[in-house]
Amino acid sequence: MKELFFIIAGSVLVNNFVLSRFLGECPFLGVSRKLETAISMGIATTFVLTMTSVATYFIQFYILEPFGLSRFLQIVSFILVIASLVQLVEMVILKTSPALYRALGIYLPLITTNCAVLGLALLIAIKRYNLIQSIAFGIGAGLGFTLAMALMAGIREEMEFADVPEALQGAAIVLITAGLLSMAFLGFSGLIPM
Amino acid sequence: MYQLVKDFLNGLWNENPTFRMIIGMCPTLAVTTAAMNGIAMGLATTFVLVFSSLLISLLRNFIPAKVRIPCFIIVIATFVTVVDLFMAAYFPAIHKILGLFVPLIVVNCTIMARAEAFASKVTPPRAVADALGMGLGFTWAITLIGAVRELMGSGTLFGYHVLGEGATHWVIMLLPPGAFITMGILLGIMNVITRKSARDIQCH
Numbered sequence: 001m002k003e004l005f006f007i008i009a010g011s012v013l014v015n016n017f018v019l020s021r022f023l024g025e026c027p028f029l030g031v032s033r034k035l036e037t038a039i040s041m042g043i044a045t046t047f048v049l050t051m052t053s054v055a056t057y058f059i060q061f062y063i064l065e066p067f068g069l070s071r072f073l074q075i076v077s078f079i080l081v082i083a084s085l086v087q088l089v090e091m092v093i094l095k096t097s098p099a100l101y102r103a104l105g106i107y108l109p110l111i112t113t114n115c116a117v118l119g120l121a122l123l124i125a126i127k128r129y130n131l132i133q134s135i136a137f138g139i140g141a142g143l144g145f146t147l148a149m150a151l152m153a154g155i156r157e158e159m160e161f162a163d164v165p166e167a168l169q170g171a172a173i174v175l176i177t178a179g180l181l182s183m184a185f186l187g188f189s190g191l192i193p194m
Numbered sequence: 195m196y197q198l199v200k201d202f203l204n205g206l207w208n209e210n211p212t213f214r215m216i217i218g219m220c221p222t223l224a225v226t227t228a229a230m231n232g233i234a235m236g237l238a239t240t241f242v243l244v245f246s247s248l249l250i251s252l253l254r255n256f257i258p259a260k261v262r263i264p265c266f267i268i269v270i271a272t273f274v275t276v277v278d279l280f281m282a283a284y285f286p287a288i289h290k291i292l293g294l295f296v297p298l299i300v301v302n303c304t305i306m307a308r309a310e311a312f313a314s315k316v317t318p319p320r321a322v323a324d325a326l327g328m329g330l331g332f333t334w335a336i337t338l339i340g341a342v343r344e345l346m347g348s349g350t351l352f353g354y355h356v357l358g359e360g361a362t363h364w365v366i367m368l369l370p371p372g373a374f375i376t377m378g379i380l381l382g383i384m385n386v387i388t389r390k391s392a393r394d395i396q397c398h
Contacts, residue, residue: 022220023220026303076271079271113301115298167386168382169385171216172381172385175375179372179374182374
């Protein structure tokens, strides 16, 4: 139990996927203009991350490794599974909740090319987590991503009224803000005994 | 011929993936703790970009429009596997430093974007010229970021000491916040340069 807590807290605060592992920067910089969409994006990604952690666990340890294919087929099989998983999630959301589907809209298919998803799958294979640990890691990664997105969107909503120097307008000031956020997250290092 | 040169130059400045399009940020921020890492990452990405663009351009009349994205992904993932195994065999040290980000070239938006927007619509020579320009544009950009961070963070450039003994090393530049801040400030400088050149063109 304690170990699972460490995995979750570790991936939310200490090694936040966005702010210290640099995974999932594209949506973090691109879809963080409004708080509402940022949180929706975060929740959808958390869902996909959790499903991916289960799927890739079974593929890595029950198909690729027993047959000695891990070196050659890992990247290809992981990315295909993620792409079809995202498609599946899209269909399920469309059937069960059309309102949520409309809210997420174009962001859903983009999750396939989110580095965080493939990064999570590869990290599970590297760290050799068991099934429960993998799920915890997936949830933690998703929560960390959602937290970073929400923080950034909140700051950007306020920043609309700020007087930003002309040259730094747009992505530049967002990156510098992300740097300050990341600096704040450095304070969490050492929180969890490694 | 003129068209090919234009396609090649496009990626170097006008539509530079890093500074103008601002895509492919994950490797840009993650591996740039030294200039050498930038070159290695850039060349690996260029290889994947050139060969996947070539293959996608050759296959453009055979891939059905509905399943094009999965097809592109398989082509890209294959070349990434090639690069991953090649680097692990011949450059194990740099492969270890780049770590997770070598397999993650698959999800570098630049490659997918060029496949979707360019390579799948034009002839192979144009696709290769564009991919080469984009790849080298990405390479110079992340090498520059790597050089700035390396110089400020550890006082070296490509591993050679340049700042001398007395210089203070800003360790923060090597940590995650340094990546974001360096990138932000460089982007600001690029904005100033492009705005100035745009004004110059208007004046003449």
